[in-house]
Amino acid sequence: MKxxxxxxxxxxxxxxxxxxxxxxSTLPVLANVLLRTEDAGLKLTATNLxxxxxxxxxxxxxxxxxxxxxxKLLSDIVSSLGGSERVELEVQxxxxxxxRAGRFTAHLRGIDADEFPAIPTAGERPxxxxxxxxxxxxxxxxxxxAASDEARPILTGVLVHFEGDRVTLAAADNYRIAVKTIPxxxxxxxxxxxxxxxxxxxxxxxxxxxxxxxxxxxxxxxNQVLFHLEGIDLVSRLIDGQFPNYxxxxxxxxxxxxxxxxxxxxxxxxPAAFIASNAANIVKLQIGGNGExxxxxxxxxxxxxxxxxxxxxxxxxxxxxxxxxxxxxxxxQYVDAEQFALExxxxxxxxxxxxxxxxxxxxVVMPVRTTS
Amino acid sequence: xxxxxMGASAKTILHVDLDAFFAAVEQRDRPELRGRPVVxxxxxxxxxxxxxxxxxxxxxxxxxSAMPLRTAAALCPDxxxxxxxxxxxxxxxxxVMAILRRYTPQIEPISIDEAFLDVTGSIxxxxxxxxxxxxxxxxxxxxxxxxxxxGVATTKLVAxxxxxxxxPDGLVVVPPGDEAAFxxxxxxxxxxxxxxxxxxxxxxxxxxxxxxLARLAPDxxxxxxxxxxxxxxxxxxxxxxxxxxxxxxxxxxxxxxxFDVDTSDTEMIERTLLAMxxxxxxRLRAAGLRAATVSVKIRDSQFRTLxxxxxxxxxxxxxxxxxxxxxxxxxxxxRGMRVRLLGVTASNFGxxxxxxxxxxxxxxxxxxxxxxxxxxxxYGDRAVIRARLLGTGLPAPFERDPTTAPxxxxxxxxxxxxxxxxxxxxxxxxxxxxxxxPNDA
Numbered sequence: 001m002k003x004x005x006x007x008x009x010x011x012x013x014x015x016x017x018x019x020x021x022x023x024x025s026t027l028p029v030l031a032n033v034l035l036r037t038e039d040a041g042l043k044l045t046a047t048n049l050x051x052x053x054x055x056x057x058x059x060x061x062x063x064x065x066x067x068x069x070x071x072k073l074l075s076d077i078v079s080s081l082g083g084s085e086r087v088e089l090e091v092q093x094x095x096x097x098x099x100r101a102g103r104f105t106a107h108l109r110g111i112d113a114d115e116f117p118a119i120p121t122a123g124e125r126p127x128x129x130x131x132x133x134x135x136x137x138x139x140x141x142x143x144x145x146a147a148s149d150e151a152r153p154i155l156t157g158v159l160v161h162f163e164g165d166r167v168t169l170a171a172a173d174n175y176r177i178a179v180k181t182i183p184x185x186x187x188x189x190x191x192x193x194x195x196x197x198x199x200x201x202x203x204x205x206x207x208x209x210x211x212x213x214x215x216x217x218x219x220x221x222x223n224q225v226l227f228h229l230e231g232i233d234l235v236s237r238l239i240d241g242q243f244p245n246y247x248x249x250x251x252x253x254x255x256x257x258x259x260x261x262x263x264x265x266x267x268x269x270x271p272a273a274f275i276a277s278n279a280a281n282i283v284k285l286q287i288g289g290n291g292e293x294x295x296x297x298x299x300x301x302x303x304x305x306x307x308x309x310x311x312x313x314x315x316x317x318x319x320x321x322x323x324x325x326x327x328x329x330x331x332x333q334y335v336d337a338e339q340f341a342l343e344x345x346x347x348x349x350x351x352x353x354x355x356x357x358x359x360x361x362x363x364v365v366m367p368v369r370t371t372s
Numbered sequence: 373x374x375x376x377x378m379g380a381s382a383k384t385i386l387h388v389d390l391d392a393f394f395a396a397v398e399q400r401d402r403p404e405l406r407g408r409p410v411v412x413x414x415x416x417x418x419x420x421x422x423x424x425x426x427x428x429x430x431x432x433x434x435x436x437s438a439m440p441l442r443t444a445a446a447l448c449p450d451x452x453x454x455x456x457x458x459x460x461x462x463x464x465x466x467x468v469m470a471i472l473r474r475y476t477p478q479i480e481p482i483s484i485d486e487a488f489l490d491v492t493g494s495i496x497x498x499x500x501x502x503x504x505x506x507x508x509x510x511x512x513x514x515x516x517x518x519x520x521x522x523g524v525a526t527t528k529l530v531a532x533x534x535x536x537x538x539x540p541d542g543l544v545v546v547p548p549g550d551e552a553a554f555x556x557x558x559x560x561x562x563x564x565x566x567x568x569x570x571x572x573x574x575x576x577x578x579x580x581x582x583x584x585l586a587r588l589a590p591d592x593x594x595x596x597x598x599x600x601x602x603x604x605x606x607x608x609x610x611x612x613x614x615x616x617x618x619x620x621x622x623x624x625x626x627x628x629x630x631f632d633v634d635t636s637d638t639e640m641i642e643r644t645l646l647a648m649x650x651x652x653x654x655r656l657r658a659a660g661l662r663a664a665t666v667s668v669k670i671r672d673s674q675f676r677t678l679x680x681x682x683x684x685x686x687x688x689x690x691x692x693x694x695x696x697x698x699x700x701x702x703x704x705x706x707r708g709m710r711v712r713l714l715g716v717t718a719s720n721f722g723x724x725x726x727x728x729x730x731x732x733x734x735x736x737x738x739x740x741x742x743x744x745x746x747x748x749x750x751y752g753d754r755a756v757i758r759a760r761l762l763g764t765g766l767p768a769p770f771e772r773d774p775t776t777a778p779x780x781x782x783x784x785x786x787x788x789x790x791x792x793x794x795x796x797x798x799x800x801x802x803x804x805x806x807x808x809x810p811n812d813a
Contacts, residue, residue, distance in 0.1 A: 174728050244730040280687075324726060348727070366727040 001035070001065025001091040005042055005057050007101065008083050013044045013055040014075040016232060019202050021071040022048035032068035033075075034116045035089065035097070037061045042089075045119050046071055051199045052119035053206075054233040066113035067091045074099075077106055120226065121233045126215035128186040130167070132229070135214060136207040137336070138169055138180045139200050141361060144334045146197035147173035157194035157239040159246070160225075162218075164188070170246050171197060176327050176365045177246055178335075185213055193218065194243050195225055199236035206232055250364060251350055254343035257315040258287050258295050259356060262340050266332050268297040268308035273325040275299035275306045282368050283325045287344065288318035295342070299325070321347045322368040331363045382548040384501040385616060386489040387523040387531035388472060388508060391540035393485035394425035397464050398454055400517045409451040411435055411444050422752060424456050428540055458749060461485075464516065471511045475504050480616045486535075488528050490616035502545045509543060526551065529612035533562050551610025556583025563607055570597070570604075582608045625663065626717030627651045634673040634710040641706055641714065642699060647761050648716040649695035653688075656718060657745060662687035663718030666697035670705050671713035678705060683720065690741065691758075694718055 014033065022030035025048065034045040042057045074097075081087065081101045088100040097108045139158075147155035152174070159170040167188075168181045206229060207214060215228040226235045272283045279301035286296040293314055298307040321344055332340070337355030344351055347370075353363040390396065394412040399405045409430035413423040423444050426435040433448035444451065465484045472479050475498055478490035491504050498504050501524035512520045521542040523534025530551050534544035546554045555563075561571050563582055573596070579585045586608035593601030606612070627648040635641065645668070656663055667681035680701040684693055698716045744756040 172729060174730055175726060177729055249729050350729070364729070366729050368726050 001037055001067060001089070002063040003037060003042055003059045003061045003090075004086050004088045005059035007078060007081050007085040007087050009057045009059075010042075010087055011075075011079045011081075013042075013057040014071070014078055016055050016206065017044045017046040017053045018071055018075050019205065020046040020048055020051050020053040025049075029068055029111045029115045030117075031070055031072070032111055032116070033071040034066065034068045034113060034119075036066035036113065037064040045116070047117060047119050049117065050196055050237050051202060052117075052233075052235045053202070054119060054121050054235075056231045065091050067095055067097055067110045068113055068116050069097045069108040069110035073108060077108075120219075120222070120224065120235055121228075124217055126186075126228065127218040128162070128167075128184045128188045128216050129213035130182065130184050130216060131211050132207045132214050133209055133211055134182050136204055136209070138182045139204045139207075141335045142169045142171045142178040142180050143197045143200045143204070144171070144330055145173060145176050145178035145363070146171040154194060154239055154241040154243055156198075157196050157243070158200055159243040160193045160195055162188035162191045164190075170243070172244065172246060175324065176331070176363065177249065178331070178363045179246065179250065179361070181360045184216075188218070191218060191220070192243070193220060193225055194239040194241065195236055196239060199234070203227055203234055203236075206234060249350065250362060251343070251345060251352055254345055254352065255316050256287050256319045256344040256346075258342045258344075259313040260295055260310050260340055260342065262332055262337055264310045265295070265297070265340065266329065268310045269325065269328055269332070271306050271308060272297045272299040273329060275301050275304055276325045278303045280368075281325050282322050282370065283328065284320055284322045284370070285342075286318070286320045287312070287342070288314045319344055319346055321351055322370045323351065323365055324368060327365045331365065335361065335363065382526040383490060383492045383615075384495060385525060385528055385531045386491055386501060386505055386508070387525075387528065387535040388468075388487055388489065388505075389521050389523075389532075389535045389539070390468065390485040390512070391519045391521055392425055392427050392431075393465075393518075394456065394461055395427035395430070396518050397461055398457075399427060401460075405452055409433060409435070409448050410454065411441070411448070411451045412454045412456055413441055413444075426451075456750065464518070467516055468512060468518070468520075471508060471515065474511075475508065478616050488531065488616045502543070505543050505545070509541070525554075525610075527610060527612040528614050528616065529564055529607055530554065530610050532564075533558065536562070552583075552586060552608075555608065555610055556581060556586065558582045560585055563604070566604070573597075623721070624717050624719035625652050625655045625659070625661070626715055628669065628713060628715035630713045631711065634712045636706070636708065636710050638706075641702065641711055643760060644714050645698045645702060645716060646691070646695050646758065648714065649698055650691045650758060650761070652716055652718050653691040653694055653741075654745060654748070656689035657741070661721045662689045663694075663721055664688075665718065665720035666694050666701070667717045667719065668698045668701045668705075669713070669715035669717070670702060670709070670711060673710040673712050675712070677713075679715075680705060686726070687721065690737070 017033055021033065025031065030048060036043045036045070038056070040061055042059045043054060044057060045052065045054045047053070077099065078087065081104065085101045090098040092098050092107070095110045095112055097110055099106045099108065143158055146158055150156060155173055161168045161170070162184065165184055165187045166181050167184050168179060170177060170179045172178070217226040217228065219226065220238065223238050223240070224235055225238060226233060269283065273281070276283045276299040279299065283297055283299045286298070288294070293312055295310045295312045296307055297310065299305065331353050335355050337358060339356035341354045341356055342351060343354065348367060350364045350366055353365065355361055395410045398410055398412060407429065409432070410427040411423055411430050412425040423435060423437055423439045423441060425437060426444070430444070430448050430451050433451070435444045435448050435451065441453065445453070461484055469479065469481055469487060472487055472489055476489050476491045476494045478493070479487055481487040491498070491501055494504065495501070498507065505522040505524050509520055509522055512518050519541040521535045521539045523531040523536070523544050523546070525531040525534055525546040526548050530546050533555065534546050535542065537544045558581060560566055560574055560579055560582055563585070566574070574585060577588060577592070579588065585604065588605065590602055590605045593605055595601070597604065629644055629648060664687040665681055665683045667679055669677065669679045671677040682697050682701055684697060688694060694716065702714070747755045
């Protein structure tokens, strides 16, 4: 293998694939990035066996070939080179990569490319396409709600349910759930996949703020899903198992409804969260009750207490409810909306958060039972 | 050890113990049972469970707590056998504790039917310990139609022994300064920390009464029993500095186990941690608590002791997360070590209130665990055992009345007490001498 590429293209490509590099694997080759010449360019691939990312970097190929070298080392060296420099890469036997840029020369010892796992790329026809911008926002608004601990592995994933010209994303961690439905550009027959939330968080980084579509290739038979953008492929394994039936936990009605400004509620919540961090993170919301069109956020701990009011448009009965402060601030921070509607059915029923003006998103948070 | 100075600074401590509690509640609620022998426990006379409580009428036939129900049936065939109605007793217990709380906030419930009260600060309001004891007995009688025995003394140790002395319906007051004289004639087995093994060893020194023990040279006991020996002599003289810890002091739940022979066997260590995690989780559930912090205590054959702790993602009352944390904490420490003692403690009780969205696996597991808890309450601690703990001779993971308030005696009364080989065996046998085997209910 012998080729030359522009430093900034190589650096950008390495930055993208590095996200998939395995940092603590028993397989040494997974700490490496695979370099392979393909279609008159350089293909970079990294994987941690859950996710694989492939990036094509334009370059001038003299001799075809491949090798793997430590990803972090290559990345660090390349990014420390000056921009707009041409970088020459050459495999020297056995498994040593020569890197030359201007007057700098480095040799990196690698591992045979044959030891690198085979990572599929999108050769096949896409199952469907989705606007990058739309998918990116939908993932940002849902993936954060997935479980971070492995107690129930299925909940570390996001349910992706294709149904005709729509796809519904649902993520839950047993205390809250986020659900969003968005359009797809090509109709898909009813298909459910559970994709690791970590993979989708990486996809969010790659997706652009554009209406250009991302190709989606469903390969449930291979237990994989593949996303293809110009010059980048991301493949993720799927999580086996049955995602809980989330529809049955989405309340269908409510007895109390309050519409609030998101910013105002966040402002009232922040000090409450500081006090609450001393008391199991519990904050209480009182909706109306004193004849005031107000939602009161309060927290009470041994160290002190706090109460803050937020103006609100109220319907229905007054009530109180307690939540883990983090779940409230999460939904208010990750979901982009000027106003939220909070729909409740009393202190011990799930609380529903809906961004006003987006009827395709719903977020449910389970309350905390309090003694007082 | 410096003797406590008695006199002006002496505390007034009450031990209030309900008489034949479970049986008395049944007799109160079912007048046809009054005057008849009543045995509460398990499911009936042919049940494999044990006696949880026997009315005084039944005791006349020799029926005792913790005796197999079949034995009780043989001793007293005419007795009325009733199953344990835990929730009823618990609600009556709450009423009793509410009465006690009128006299002081310094109350330490030690099980469903007994509590210590420090009334030192209440005397100006309500009169001396004897008067408060009388009022409490009267209130329990008038309002709940139950009888209680009360001991009044300057220490918990003496107050408890005093309350046991004239059951039922007793009131025994030991004035400050009289502790040693009061204890002297009593059999040695009345003393906390003296089980069968210790009593047998003491009899070698001609000790039959607490007075005999008090007269022994402390040096002799220290040589024979280590530090535990010194504590024994103090207790025999009525010296006990242990304060009544308020209810809020229940800050942790823990189990410890000392191995018969120091071990470096990983399987043994892991199984022991599991048995203790199981016990701790069971007690958390019984107390309706969830703990967010798990700590392990490890002592090696050189008596070096270390503790390690970790905070969990969310408070739990289940065995697995506690065990998992204990394993992760212990594994790096015990490598190559000969382990003498292991302890698992759960603390940092969290609000148990966060409601879940899906039942799922977690709920099914919880149901299974709760079913096992019910079986254990009914048929004894060994009714349900984890397969991994079968036939291992490890301590019963659940030694105490599950309705007992959470342990506040972790590491008490004397962390070095296990230096005594006799105590080690006692620990293995699963009876905690300090707590006293199943109490009269």
